[in-house]
Amino acid sequence: MLIRLPILVLLSCSFPAFAEQAEIARLIETTISAKPIERVPPKFPLRAAKQGQEGWVKMSFVIDKQGNVVEPIIEDSSGIKGFEKAAISAIKQWKYDPAIQDGKAIEQCKSTVQLDFRLQGKVGVTGKFYRKYKKINDAIAEKNYLLAEQLLNELLDKNLWNMYENDWYWLADAIYAKATNDKERELNSVSRASNGGEKTLGNDNYLYILQRKFSLQIQHQLYAYALKTYQQMQKVKGSEELIAQYTKYANNIKALISSDEILIRKASINERGHVNHQLTRNRFQLSNVQGPLKELEIRCDNKRSRYTAAEDSIWSIPANWGKCNVFFKGAENTKFNIVELANKV
Structure with a gap:
């Protein structure tokens, strides 16, 4: 189970000194993020295990002054409701030492986590999935978009995916969305397809997904998210040429954010x-x-x-x-x- 923990936050401020005094920087406020005491792992849904399903759930949550998790929100998931319910049930049982500010317990309001549901021995896609995936790709290549949509819906309705198949499904859906010029759908699909990274998609496909994700996030005015995607690109092996191409766009985003433009x-x-x-x-x-x-x-x-x-x-x-x-x-x-x-x- 992969868990992304909240980052330690330090808030500090320096004040200008009077002309006759040396300038002194004063630490006026220190915030120490919450520390986990107990994180109950989610129960793997029995039905999903029998069907060989795997998946993931991304959540935001608040840690209150008593160290309890409150008001979890599912931001996104691989699409399987059983995993979403199991993730919510587990995270509500987590306990933390609360965040501390100036010696007093406070709420930690911006915490995120991803819970992965994996089965032992599941590596790669099944032959059945591959055959269906190939039919979808062939239909898109032949511009038979009606058939491609039908095949994608059939595969989505069953949701019988492992982690690899999840990423490959959303890659196919992203390619279909791009071919049919549905940018909102494509952004949703590339965001989900990028979850497993190079391990599931391979280097070239993963870089393609990040490239499309970055471009679409800019088009949808999701500037903070686009800068995160740019950082993801920088970490991928062999991305030097792509980074050189997109650095100017990242710098333009930063300049736009700093400007007075609405x-x-x-x-x-x-x-x-x-x-x-x-x-x-x-x-x-x-x-x-x-x-x-x-x-x-x-x-x-x-x-x-x-x-x-x-x-x-x-x-x-x-x-x-x-x-x-x-x-x-x-x-x-x-x-x-x-x-x-x-x-x-």
């Missing part, structure tokens, strides 16, 4: 009833809300707040709250714009 992301509530956005600035507002948007929750490193989703409000987040994600909740397919405004110093 950043707008078109967002839509997913089938789970929420959508997550990582802020690049500390001020934002909503516009062009189409549908029931119930509320938003801002989760920063060690602060969080919940609000009604008022379109005429501007949210200003103190810089010392650290990096922040916003979870928007509402009815599926509710559409709206997330407008990031220039930072106020």
